[in-house]
Amino acid sequence: MPATLREVRIAEAVRDLVHRTADFDPLELLHDLTEHTTALLPVAGAGVTVLDDLGQVEYATASDERCRQLEDDQIELGEGPCLDATRDGTAVPTAVLTGPAALRWPRFARRAQRAGITVVAALPLRTPALTAGALNLMSDQDAETLPDGFDLRIAQALADAAASCFGHRHDLHDQAVLIEQLTTALDSRLVIEQAKGVLSERLRISLDDAFHRLRAHARARRRKLTDLATDVAHGTVPDELSHS
Incomplete structure (x- = not known):
């Protein structure tokens, strides 16, 4: 049976997410997860929420600013698919926000619809030790192009x-290692948000464009995204970023 292009891309995405160096950047891994998800599935955006060291759900990263804002909204409102998937450790199947989901998450559903999002789903981000967070999927398309059961199985994979990268070279059942890596991701998120703001203001570009420039520059020079963002947040902006 010949493989399709999509099947090859799925296999390559899994390989990319699993094969990381021992000193990998946890936040960059999570963003790569959202990037692969939006490239392979019929969704408009994807985001990741994780548990902090106090067991609270926190926004970690998202594929774009709209999705990032809706992740923040869920945490602010205390309701939404990513919170349910994180807290329960189970998948939240595809839910149309004008249907029963509007009763399940009424305030979040209203905000999502105002942002143009009509459908959501969420999958737990889990290790053998515990559920570390959730991968949130968002769609702005009609019912015929919504993520189906097979799409959600791909997203879960x-x-x-x-x-599986969390606890790299450690016992995956070591909860302390996992929490330390998630804390690193949340700390990195803060400096990357600062760097996006600096670039956006200086170059008069959108926050999404600012992030894409940071990512492209870091990858081209094989730098950690967090290290580059730290320099930019402190005012050291490479000249190349102005001409990307």
Whole structure:
């Protein structure tokens, strides 16, 4: 049976998420997860929420600013698919926000619809030790192009591949190692948000464009995204970023 192009890309995405160096950047891994998800599935955006060292759900990263804002909204409102998937450790299947989901998450559903999002789903980000967070999927398309059961299985496989890197070269049952890596991701998120703001203001570009420039520059020079973002946040902006 010949493989399709999509099947090859799925296999390559899993390989990319699993094969990381020992000193990998946890936040960059999570963003790669959202990037692969949006490239392979019929969704408009994807985001990741994780548990902090106090067991609270926190936004980690997202494929774009709209998705990032809706992740923050869920945490602010205390309701939404990513919170349910993180807290329960189970998948939240595809839910149309004008249907029963509007009763399940009424305030979040209203905000999502105002942002143009009509459908959501969430998959747990899990290790053998515990559920570390959730991968949130968002769609702005009609019912005929919504993620189906097979799409959600692909998304769960991608989330599992990413989660397998946490505790790299350690026992995956070591909860302390996992929490330390998630804390690193959350700390990195703050400096990357600062760097996006600096670039956005200086170059008069959108926050999404600012992040894409940071990512492209870091990859081209094989630098950790967090290290580059730290320099930019402190005012050291490479000249190349102005001409990307």
